[in-house]
Amino acid sequence: MKVLWLELPIFLALAGAVRAQDEATPLRTVAEATDYRATSGYADVVEFCRRLDETSPAVRALSGGTTGEGRDLPLLVLSDPTVGTAAEARKAGKLVVFAFGAIHAGEVCGKEALLALARDIATGPERALLDNLVLLFLPVYNADGNERVRRENRPGQVGPEDGMGIRENATGLDLNRDFTKLEAPETRSLVRLLREWDPAIVVDTHTTNGSRHRYALTYDSPRHPACPDRVLAFARDELLPEVSRRLAGEAGIDTFFYGDFSEDSKRWETYPPLPRYSTHYVGLRNRLAILSEAYAYAPFRERVESTYEFLRQILRFAAANRERIAGLLDEADEAARALDPVPVRCEKESFEAPFTVRGFEAEAPRDFSCLYDGRARVTESVKRPLAYVFPARLAAVAENLQRHGIEVEELREDALLDVEVYRVEEVDRAAEPFQGHRLVALEITRREEALRVEAGALFVGAGQPLGTLAAYLLEPRSQDGLAAWDFLDGAIEPGGDYPILRLVKPQPTLRRAARRLAEERPRPRRVTFDDLHAEGPRLDLSGDPVSGIEWLDTEHFLQTKEGELWKVGARTGRSEPFSDRKTEALLAAVKEVFKLDDEKARELVASGRPTHDPSRGRLLERDGDLWYGDLGGKIVRLTSTPVDLEHVPSFDPLDRRVAFVRGGELHVALIEKVEERRLTRDGGGGVSNGETDWVYMEEVYGRGNTKGYWWSPDGTRIAFLQFDDRPVPAFTVVGEVAERQTVETTPYPRAGDPNPLVRLGIAHAEGGEVSWADLSRYAADSTLIVEVGWLPGGESVYFYAQDRAQTWLDYGVVGAAGGEVRTFFRETTGKWVENPGPPRFMSDGSFLLPSERTGWNHLYRRSATGELLGAVTSGEWEVREVHLVDEAAGWVYFSGTKDSPIATNLYRARLDGSETQRLTFAPGSHSVTVAPDGNLFVDSYSDRNTPARVDLRSAEGALVRRLDTNPVHELADFDLGRLEFVQIPAADGFVIEGSLLYPPDFDPSRKYPVWFTTYGGPHAPTVRDAWHGGRLGDQMLAAMGIVVFSADPRSASGKGAVSTWTAYRRLGVQELADVEQAIRWLVAGHPWVDPERIGIGGHSYGGFLASYAMTHSPLFACGIAGAPVTDWRLYDSIYTERYMDTPQANPEGYDATSVVKAAANLHGRLLLIHGATDDNVHVQNTLQLASELQRHGKDFELMIYPASRHGIGGKHYQRLVVDFLTRTLAPEGATSDGR
Known part of the structure; x- marks a missing residue:
């Protein structure tokens, strides 16, 4: 082999340069120090990285993960200024390039080249690369294999003569066949690094021992047809040819695309374009990838030097083209979101024109004309669905996807979804195992079906940046997908359905990120002060349970999903846009009329008050006035008094008029006529018509609610209260923070002071004289009016009057024309009387009204004239809220404490008082919304150990559909103290309810x-069997070693x-x-x-x-x-x-x-x-x-x-x-x- 290699260029100039650097610095690689007889062991690499970190401010030595035998993978980060985290690298705005060596630990030239290059960049003139780049070098990736050094490893490879490691890792896995299945700890570590640092270019350095040829180094780039076309073309047609040209021109190094000669030397053949290999895998991540293969039959020194120079030229190219590459990859990420077809099967294909490949014939150099199969031809593709959905039992599938960085979500609700289902017709398993697996090929057919998918199923959107990779991994026919690697064994069989569904029609669903991988979950810790009070997002262990559900009819409700309002089929979850509230035309009109940008226009429309019929329009408040915008896009100005503001505006029940208070006077604006009418004329100067004063707002009608008028059912009249605060002493609050004092003076009656004088008036919406209720039987200066409303039919007004000490309450009625008041009954208790709230009327005029007459709040039925007909509920427990009276079926639905004083449940009782049934049975407290006919109800419930969940249940309490499981996976991240409920016997036998929160x-x-x-205030219990936000403030104190004790004194016990x-x-x-x-x-x-x-x-x-x-x-x-x-x-x-x-x-x-x-x-x-x-x-x-x-x-x-x-x-x-x-x-x- 040496004879053959002598025909290749000898890189004396390059070798001399490297040796000169060696002489100038004491930091040398093992290869350099031994004249390339040996390669670095794991400890040598670690020590080299440590010393380089110590000597250069441009270097940080970090851990790139862990091997199967527990070795930390040394990672060098080169940057100027220094960065130590992926977040810092992103903030620097530079291109990140990642190169790693020794994936096959016998192929050691990359390891040595990366160490030498890191040193030379950090300490030499190449440091200018760091102006545009952040570099990640992982020299010894297969660190366990690197320690299994034998001279007999890699037979035929020239050096290092002292031996080298093995191809596989410690468990026998080829790490360059592991990038889809991610079995090895090393692969998981490397892919996690890709997820966190998101390098634009990844270089995998190898040594090839295939065919004999005359190239110092061969290379490759992604070829799988699922890779983004522009990324694939940029690497193959621009980056690699330019680097190859520079190598030949500047260093005399000949390079070519990686491959081997066919037996007849007519073809230059490469490896399959499958993402099990690092280069194609990185391509499916929408990033540039380069395979480097030094020539095994060249001397070790020259292999290291050619790899070194190849890496350097790649970095120079990257630095020079930083912005172009970054833009290209941003476009690739965006393109990957498109729901284009995904190639799942392909085969190698040759370029049409032959290439000249430099090789040998016998031992003589010869150039061959070869067809190069460096392209891939799609043999099968699938239309990408909107998403993939699969059951939670396929945990291994979900975890694999998460390790890739693919977003996996958990479905929080049961939902009927339109999906495509694969039927498995045949399962063909390989006879022999490969990498510990018998590869699987499936034959399938497809059908469309509407399926109910249960909450807890896993959801993978195909329109995410890694959507192409996700689709490839999940499709049953993918050559290198998870099904091929037998991830679904036990879940597939001939004649059965493939368990991964394809969502093909849009359907809004409640979802959240799936539970984090076990290896990435932090060690449980205690709640800290900064968790609760740091700037930015604060700790929330309650999740985001669905709320605000509004019933439209007996089978549908309104619900916000994915930021939009939907009409939802209660039993199925089928959703359709609630078209009546579409506001596109109104938005356009708002932007035009008010000259607002899109964001401000949306804010204005969103803050508008909808009409009772939501399809009609919105009441808008802008520039100090009221405006009406219909959903067709017409906007009219209802008021023109920008200095005098309108308060408490509201539509009449038929959406024809808007009432409001201005300057203490009640007004009505007609929408169609765009006409304003003043209904009262004696307001101002301490007198207000239709708007409560401070004390009535705070103590009677509800904090923040100052509306003191009530529309009749037909919208023709308005009952209102007039508040005369002139006798009430004022209190002044002075603000001292601004440069000049601010002074607020408010009528504020203290105990014993004169109260506001209150009158009940009735005004016609068309105007005219106000009719006043004759309240002369009551002392004006000591009477409260605590409830007002209209009787069914709208011909009379009911009201509750009380003495100032509230020892009695009169139920009074006055006709729409005012005048004489009829008192139907007076409620007394011997102490005080609470406002029972509005009555629930029935068809015969009779009504239900709560009362504490027995010392417990219960429901009573009264005739249309107030005669007590009987108790509907009774016992030593409380009715807390009435939800629905189903007169036809003879039931009233209410929340109460019949089964626990510290928890509320839903019950229903017969209107004749003969029977009471409990309808919610899960532990804890329940908050419900009942459908108009009582056949369904939405149940939101939590307990001391569990955040809120939401179910749809039948009138009998049976589960119909999960509406929100509200999984709060973050709970596992915290070491929380235990909460215990206790009951404390008082001396007189009363049981005080309490709780103890212990330190962890x-x-x-x-x-x-x-x-x-x-808290202790009357009727204000704090000890409840509910999640209560996780009691995070108390948990912080418990973490400090303090036991938190709560107990409700009897007056606050509920x-x-x-x-x-x-x-x-x-x-x-x-x-x-x-x-x-x-x-x-x-x-x-x-x-x-x-x-x-x-x-x-x-x-x-x-x-x-x-x-x-x-x-x-x-x-x-x-x-x-x-x-x-x-x-x-x-x-x-x-x-x-x-x-x-x-x-x-x-x-x-x-x-x-x-x-x-x-x-x-x-x-x-x-x-x-x-x-x-x-x-x-x-x-x-x-x-x-x-x-x-x-x-x-x-x-x-x-x-x-x-x-x-x-x-x-x-x-x-x-x-x-x-x-x-x-x-x-x-x-x-x-x-x-x-x-």
Whole structure:
């Protein structure tokens, strides 16, 4: 062989250059140091990389993965400036080139060349390459095979004479046959590197020992016809010919396409274009790939030098063409998303014109004219589907795809999908194994079918950047796909269906990313402060359960999927665009009329209020006025008062008019006539018609809801409330953050202050005189109107009137013409009466209405005139919400607590009260939406251990369809503390519901501090068998070594009004007694409790209870009171007087519950927190307490947030709380960073 090689060019100039570099630096490869008698062992490579990292700032030595025997694969990253991660490389904006050696460990020239080239680039003039490139060199890929050195390996190869490694890895796998099946740890590591760094060019260096020829090196590029055409052509027709030309011209190195002579020397034959080989595989990833094959019969030195120069020329070409290559690959990624046909079978094909190939005849040089089979001809292709869907049991398939970097999603719902199904007609398995597998060939037929696919199935979109690769791997007829490599053995048999379905018609579905690969999941860790409060995305372990479902009819509902609104068949999941809400024409009109870009126009339309019939139009608010846009594209301006804003606008039930309030007056705008009418004329100056004041918004009609008018069913009249705040004292909130003070003055009746005067009026939508209800039987200055609505038919208005202390509630009715009021009944309890909400009317005029008359909230049926007909539900439990009255079937559907005081379920009861049935049975709390006929309901449910899931169930509770499994795979990434529900017996037999959250490493032999949390307000339980966001804040505290204890005092327990009434006229007293009972129970029965380190905290009412406990109980070492009411005389009248009566009628109760008056009794360390612009619980509460604490010489801590209102958030606030607990409670050395 040496005689033959002497006929090739001898690269003395190149060798001299390399040797000169060797002499100039002490860092030499083993090959250089031994005059190419030996090659580097694994330890030599590792040491070389380490030293190069130490000596050059342009080099980082990293791990490129792990071998089967546990060796780290040394990876050199060359860049200027230095990058150490793929993210940093992307940020640098340079082209990434990856080259690796020793995939066959006996082929060692690439290994040595890469080490030498890395050194020379890092320390020599070639460093300029790093201006445009980031280089990744993995010199010894088959590191395990590299250690199995024998001189007998690779017979016929010239050197290194001290021996070389073997072809296979430690388990006998050929790593260059593994790129589709990804069995070897080495292959998985390399492909993971491709996924993370996304190199534009990949070079795989080999040594060929095939035919004798006269080329120092041969090469190849991707040839599989599924590779992007432009990428394939660029590598074959431009990159490689240019590199070959430069090699010949600058270094005298002859190169050609890789191959072997046929027996008759008439053909130049290459290997099959299959993606099991690295070069074709990288091509299917839409990237440039180059195979380098040094000539085995050349001396070792010259093989290394030719590989070195080949690599250098590739890098020079890449640097010079950086932008062009990057653009080409971006286009390839985008083209791969197209649903073009995918070649799944091909064969080699020769170019039409012969090539001249330099070889030998006998021992004499000779040029041969050969046909070169360097092309591929498609023999079979398939139309790419929209997606592939397969059952979760095919886990090996999903994991393989994920290892390739193909996006695999999990179907979250059961859905009826239009799919193509392959029937397996024949299964042909190879007689002999190859690479440990008996390759499989399938004969199939295809059919279309509508199939119900269950939630949990795996979904692979074919329109993703690696969609071509995904299709190739999943198709049953692919030569080198997963079926061919027997991944589906056990799932396929003749006459059966191929288990991977092809989705052929668009169908929106709920999906999320599949569970991460086991080898890529992080070690479970604890929740940290930064998880919850760092800038950017924060930890969320609740997922995104479907919500907002709106029933259209008995079998269809509206649901948002993939960002669009769809009409969904409830039982099937079949979806169609909800065409009635298409807004293309309206969008175009909005852009034209308001001169907006597309994004702003979409925001405006999306924020618009839809008509009751969604096919008609939107109410838009723009430039201080109201506009109406119909979906046909016509826009009209309804108001023209940009300075005076319109408030609480709404359509009438027939979508003909829009009502709104401006300047305290109720108005109507006619849409067709574009005409505005003023319906009231006595507003302004403290009087408002149709818009609530602050206290009614906060305490009666719902926070944020200031709408105080109600359309009649036919849209011809409007019932409204008039609020006269002129008698109400005003409170001023001053903002001090801006350069100049901001002053907000709001009518705010405190306990005992005059309330707003309220009247009930009825206006005709066409205008005219307002009709007023005659409320003369009620004292104007002490009457509340807490509910208003229209009776069926629209001829009368019902309303609820209460005294200011809310000890009774009258159900009154007034005709549409106003005047005389009829009181149908009065509700009393002996304590206070809660607003029962609107009645549920039936066809005969009778209605259902909740009542707490027995101390438990239950449903009662009343006649059309209010006569009590009987109880529909009863017992020591609560009806929480009525969903539907199915009068024809005789059922009422409602949520309640019949089976658990800490969980809600759906029930139905006979209207005659004879029977109650439970319809939800899964553990935890259920929130439901019932279909109009009651035959179906949507059930969203969670429990303490499981985030919300959503099902569709029948009227009997049977599962119809999974709507959302809401898998939260991230839960596996965290080491969470255990949550335990407890029941605490009080001295009088009442059972207090509580929960304990333990630290993840809880040890009952240790002592732990306890942080007690509660809200404690009437009818406001916090202990619920629900996911509750995973209680992440509490989990952070548990990770610090603090046991988090929660318990609801009886007034907040949700166990009926009979329990809540214990707080009557003395808020805080019984609550604290219950809290103390809970603390004493915990200390007495749990030796791990450190009784000297128990704290309490809460916000708003919880802040009151915390501050009350700190001044009335010695059990707490510390407390945090956020935005507390410190004296109930300082809070608003409607809320406070409901529970406390007025200060004039109950002075002793107000004194007994005052924290301010008990300031001298402060125990432990107290932190007060308040927002300076709190317009609900004014900061005056905290400042009065602070003043009294100072007067009594009590130390405490205080933090005021100048820009915050009642809700306080942000990183500073959260850090303040954690730091306080760390100082006062946490074990020594505890931190909130997860350590």
